Amino acid sequence: MTSYVLRRLLFLLLSLAAAMVVLFFLLRLLPGNAANALLPLDATPEQIAAAEAALGTDRPLWQQFFEWAGQMARLDLGESFISQLPVLPEIAVRLQVTVPLTLMSFVIAALLSVGIGFVAGYRADRWYGTALSGFSQLGVAVPVFWVGILLVWVFALGLGWLPSGGFPRRDWAYPGAALTALILPVATIVIVMSASMSRYVRSATIDVLGSDFLRTSRALGATSGEAMLRHGLRNAAVPVIAILGIELATTFLGAVVVESVFTLPGLGTMLLTAIAQHDYPNIQGILFISTVFVLLVGCAADIIQRVVDPRLRTSLSGNR
């Protein structure tokens, strides 16, 4: 197991390095440059040249790449081209919005979808099982931003219960106001995510229900509930953990869209602004942090799967 974890972490580092190389060069393919975003319409060619020299974007690409790779190795994310302020503290501030948004959404969506999916699968023949499957089909079909707009329309503009967007400027100094600002964004992600996740839980449940070991357990005298509890849930959990890992990463990235619908000052809106302005240090910093996060989650999901399911351990280590 330890050697597996080590191998997995090494693989993580290699993936990260590969991702950063691809990222760096793909970004440079975007038309336009940061000097233009910084300068007024009637800037002279001399002004543009001076700005490019100051930003270092006039140098050969390979030179820029190696300098940046060196910075990354020292975990130095540099300074924004546009605001000229350090990238890392700015990301830290933005995470105060994105992390609570992602975690709250994920935990609520995961609990809901395990509940909904299990009932929809275990009671697929009852009317409420069918109704729950219907809900997830519907939820999968609608885009996130549309759900967000709908919620704003009903709860902010219509009923006036909740703000239509924005975040208190004193952040979490008034937790009530901050949480209020996050209710609709969280609800938006939860609706869409629990719909898609509950489908996986439902099909995992149905698979287990039809399995030989459950039938055997029933034959040995267990009630269907006991059989499900003792053997069913643990087996159904294996594919679900893998999906949850992927979905946590998706929630984090999906927050980009939701933050922009609700004008939340999180990592997502920071990324969109940075892309529009060719603010490479900011873009690269955000994507670096996000990539690390996604890879770590994937890694953790793999390891947890192995803990839950001994079969994975033996079969794979047997191959090596």
Added chain:
Amino acid sequence: MKKLSLTLLASVTAATMFLSGCAGGGAGVDGGTDASIAIGSLYEPQNLDNTAGGGQGVTEAFNGNVYEGLFTLTDEGAVEPLLADSFTTSDDGLTYTVTLREGITFHSGKKLTSADVKSSMERVVAEDSKSARKSSFDVVESIETPDDSTVVYHLSTPSISFPYNLSYIWVINGEAKDLTSTEDGTGPYTLGTWKRGNSLSLERWDDYWGSPATNGEVVFTYFTDATALSNALLTNAVDIVTTVQSPDALTQFENNSDYVVSEGNSTTKELLAFNDRVAPFDNAEVRAALYSAINREKLLTSIWGDYGTLIGSMVPPTDPWYEDLTQVNPYSVDRAKQKLADAGYGDGFTFTLDTPNYDPHPAVAEFVKGELARVGVTMNINVITPDEWYTKVFTERDFEATLQEHVNDRDVVWYGNPDFYWGYDNPQVTTWVTEAEQADSTDEQTATLKLVNEQIAKDAASLWLYLYPQIVVAGSDVTGYPVNGLNSQFFAYNIVKE
């Protein structure tokens, strides 16, 4: 499991109800002289230094509020002394002597001296300056500070716009540091907090030299899309929206007594700019023909309804040299066809219009395409991003025609620069623009720029499709806000909330 999810739902609902009860907490005082005014804007500063690429947003928040110049451009478009107590001009127009107002201090407590005024100008013209106004000060040869309250500017050629140009130079404490994230000005507000991606607050400064602000605090709240901004106004999260960019949003505020919709004077022009260097657009007849082929009145109505103004040249009504020139190239399909035939394009031609991908340009492009088809001209629409526009159109001049909004006031003078992206090259106009700047009096300047104005209209140097409306929407309990917002300024110090 079923029970668990139901309990969860119930607790989420309960939390929602509880929290909505305490929403809006921490918003500050509601009304009166210490009121907190929330202003919704689409233009967040990039940073807080207008010589380091701070952009339109920092002008909106800081100009006149946090920083002041020797002169100010009022919301009505007049240039008036502000930190300057008085000024004199030498007979040859080459020397401006400015006496500073007495007893002014910066927010840090330091006394304002002529040395600060000099260093403020030096920041704008410095080699690494990203100021939009840098080239306006090419005429400044040297600056002298004979004593603490006198500044003498020596110019290489007379410059009638000098006081106007000085209104863009913020007077900043020469010893201040970290100006991209802090400030040290002389204005009626100090910087409160700036939460990037969210808001910027200004607090009334009690030691201000002039009349104190009529509110205690101003919070600029930033949005990335117009719909979210309108929603914020509808839910009272903001009191004022500085510029409404979405015509659709207006219907929600018109005929609603809770809101006041004000239309001010705009300087933003929607231009169809040709590359006047390339055939057939090097021919003024062809350009004029296309201008006459477009029903601009119908275009403006389709985009903005009853708002906006038609113009016949680059000059908006707030510039001193404005004349109504809409009839120089009137809408007439017959005139358009005749001119095309005269120019040898009776059978029409085909060209490509590079169209920025944001509103209103794509809609304008479709409209123009339909209009030109009627006179036998085929226009292809090539949609590009703002970045591509800068690179392809503005820098490389690799285009036949393009759409662009031009926001500045007094920018007709760009037609005097044959190297500008649109490549309009009329030596007579270039001479007039130079003469106007070196004029002895504003009357002479105005008269000469009127000639420029008329000539570019005759030459149809570009097609000036319409002037955007400048619309401010505010709650009806708020008064005293500027409605014109010239050059992106937004003076907040007279705003009163009941």
